[in-house]
Amino acid sequence: MKKNYLVLFLIIGLFSSNNIKSQTVYKDVAPIFYSRCTPCHHENQHGPPMMTYSETVANSALMLSDLQTGHMPPWPPDTLYTRFNHEHIISTTEKNAIINWLNQGALPGDTTLAPAPPTYPQYQLNGTPDLILKTGTFTSNAAANDAYDCFSIPTNLTQNRILRAFEIVPGNAPIVHHVVIDVDTLGTGTSDLSGTCYNNSGSFTLGFYVPGSAPTVYPGQAPLKAGVVIKAGSNFRLQIHYPRGTAGQIDSTQIRLYFYPIGTTGVRPIYTTVPLQNWTMNIAANTTATYTANYVLPATVSLFGTGPHSHKVCTAIKEFAFLGTDTIPLIRINKWDFNWQGFYSYPKMLKIPSGYKILTSHFFDNTVNNLNNPFSPPQNITAGTSTTNEMLFDGVQYLIYQPGDDTINVASLLNNDPLLTVGVNELPLTEVQSYIYPNPANDLLNIYISKKSDYTISIYNITGQLIYKTLTTDDFTTIDTKNISEGLYIIQITDSKSNEKITKKIVLSH
Numbered sequence: 432m433k434k435n436y437l438v439l440f441l442i443i444g445l446f447s448s449n450n451i452k453s454q455t456v457y458k459d460v461a462p463i464f465y466s467r468c469t470p471c472h473h474e475n476q477h478g479p480p481m482m483t484y485s486e487t488v489a490n491s492a493l494m495l496s497d498l499q500t501g502h503m504p505p506w507p508p509d510t511l512y513t514r515f516n517h518e519h520i521i522s523t524t525e526k527n528a529i530i531n532w533l534n535q536g537a538l539p540g541d542t543t544l545a546p547a548p549p550t551y552p553q554y555q556l557n558g559t560p561d562l563i564l565k566t567g568t569f570t571s572n573a574a575a576n577d578a579y580d581c582f583s584i585p586t587n588l589t590q591n592r593i594l595r596a597f598e599i600v601p602g603n604a605p606i607v608h609h610v611v612i613d614v615d616t617l618g619t620g621t622s623d624l625s626g627t628c629y630n631n632s633g634s635f636t637l638g639f640y641v642p643g644s645a646p647t648v649y650p651g652q653a654p655l656k657a658g659v660v661i662k663a664g665s666n667f668r669l670q671i672h673y674p675r676g677t678a679g680q681i682d683s684t685q686i687r688l689y690f691y692p693i694g695t696t697g698v699r700p701i702y703t704t705v706p707l708q709n710w711t712m713n714i715a716a717n718t719t720a721t722y723t724a725n726y727v728l729p730a731t732v733s734l735f736g737t738g739p740h741s742h743k744v745c746t747a748i749k750e751f752a753f754l755g756t757d758t759i760p761l762i763r764i765n766k767w768d769f770n771w772q773g774f775y776s777y778p779k780m781l782k783i784p785s786g787y788k789i790l791t792s793h794f795f796d797n798t799v800n801n802l803n804n805p806f807s808p809p810q811n812i813t814a815g816t817s818t819t820n821e822m823l824f825d826g827v828q829y830l831i832y833q834p835g836d837d838t839i840n841v842a843s844l845l846n847n848d849p850l851l852t853v854g855v856n857e858l859p860l861t862e863v864q865s866y867i868y869p870n871p872a873n874d875l876l877n878i879y880i881s882k883k884s885d886y887t888i889s890i891y892n893i894t895g896q897l898i899y900k901t902l903t904t905d906d907f908t909t910i911d912t913k914n915i916s917e918g919l920y921i922i923q924i925t926d927s928k929s930n931e932k933i934t935k936k937i938v939l940s941h
């Protein structure tokens with residue numbers, strides 16, 4: 432009898448330890464959904480909500496292929512080429528964890544063990560904007576075709592102001608697929624609500640909004656105060672893309688603008704121009720072609736960001752600066768997608784010396800292999816502003832270089848920017864979402880903290896000895912724990928700004 436019990440225990444023991452190792456249930460992957468997916472997949476966003484087990488599992492049918500093809504999370508720039516602020520990316524470990532979960536039947540397990548889902552405020556920028564411009568109530572006119580409507584909104588500014596930050600807030604996010612934000616310095620443009628306003632025709636493009644876009648904030652504290660000058664009397668022009676089938680639905684999109692107070696000194700202008708253009712495209716049906724444009728910089732600049740632009744026959748873009756054999760990579764997009772364009776800013780500005788040439792090349796696939804080809808069968812495509820024409824129209828944002836610019840940590844300045852955190856009524860660190868996963872961990876430990884700051888992450892063994900320490904300015908950190916021996920550890924995260932600490936136990940098992 433005794434012996435039988437022993438055998439039974441052994442069997443149960445084997446069975447359950449097997450379970451722990453191989454079976455992934457919802458609570459194991461929930462933190463990954465919360466950090467990598469729900470910023471765009473929550474109530475009233477463009478993507479279907481995935482805040483709970485049932486909402487997530489309802490989207491599982493397409494999830495596997497979306498993850499495997501890189502369709503989700505959508506982040507066109509190649510991170511092996513250059514990195515940007517506010518990236519929507521997922522690590523291989525995280526991706527594999529979700530794929531594992533899906534392959535094992537997307538099991539719920541005990542869903543009450545999943546951490547609480549994040550909460551999303553209506554506005555991402557703190558404080559009160561200096562100016563709110565609204566499109567007014569608009570009924571989508573996108574029936575059988577996608578509609579592009581351009582709203583011209585006067586600022587009524589009576590003097591020049593320097594823009595510090597702005598945020599696009601769609602009234603009806605699920606139907607707003609993108610917004611191109613132009614400034615019309617003369618203030619003479621009018622709205623074009625025909626649904627075929629392909630060319631926003633402002634004086635310059637300030638940025639793009641796509642679902643999940645972070646608000647645009649220019650560094651506003653030492654060592655870098657910068658912004659874009661908005662001239663008195665300017666209009667803002669918002670070109671909004673409403674996808675087909677949304678006709679009859681109502682939207683009212685707003686842009687919330689924050690300026691430097693009048694009289695602020697030491698603000699460096701950020702110049703926004705489109706120096707890279709090519710209007711010679713002529714791509715015969717069933718052919719592929721590469722077109723380029725280049726520009727020689729008249730002065731040494733600190734490149735703040737880049738925003739390449741093309742339409743639907745384009746499938747890849749590469750931009751770099753060079754002189755002789757010296758090359759400075761700017762951006763590479765291996766699978767250009769018209770729906771996911773953006774203006775991307777660098778974690779550290781790139782110094783591009785005077786005399787360097789910026790070269791962009793766009794690859795066009797006007798064959799049936801290009802699933803985004805607007806024509807079936809393919810037709811000849813020429814340059815033009817309609818979405819069935821092609822464009823090569825790459826914008827840049829830069830400052831005139833000053834010594835020391837290349838060492839400024841723009842990412843950290845933005846992470847610590849009071850406009851982007853909860854401000855005076857900041858939640859204590861213990862009350863913001865923080866996820867440390869997986870736990871137990873084997874070779875990699877992921878840490879996500881939903882409050883932007885600089886953090887010191889320390890790992891202590893149970894006798895209190897410091898085993899590992901790192902400083903991060905990112906809300907995501909992955910620690911390689913391969914070389915730390917198995918066992919129980921204490922992980923401590925210290926917010927360098929407020930000195931608050933959180934402490935958690937973790938288990939490493941290799």
Ligand code: HEC
Binds near residue numbers: 477478491502
């Ligand atoms: C930057 C915003 C954003 C992020 C981040 C994001 N999604 Fe999406 N997702 C969308 C949008 C928008 C759609 C609606 C369809 C479209 O426009 O492509 C969508 C659609 C989907 C769909 C529906 C099927 C489809 O392809 O249309 C699935 C499944 C999906 N996303 C999974 C994920 C997963 C899993 C993650 C996290 C690993 C994720 N998404 C992260 C924006 C995002």
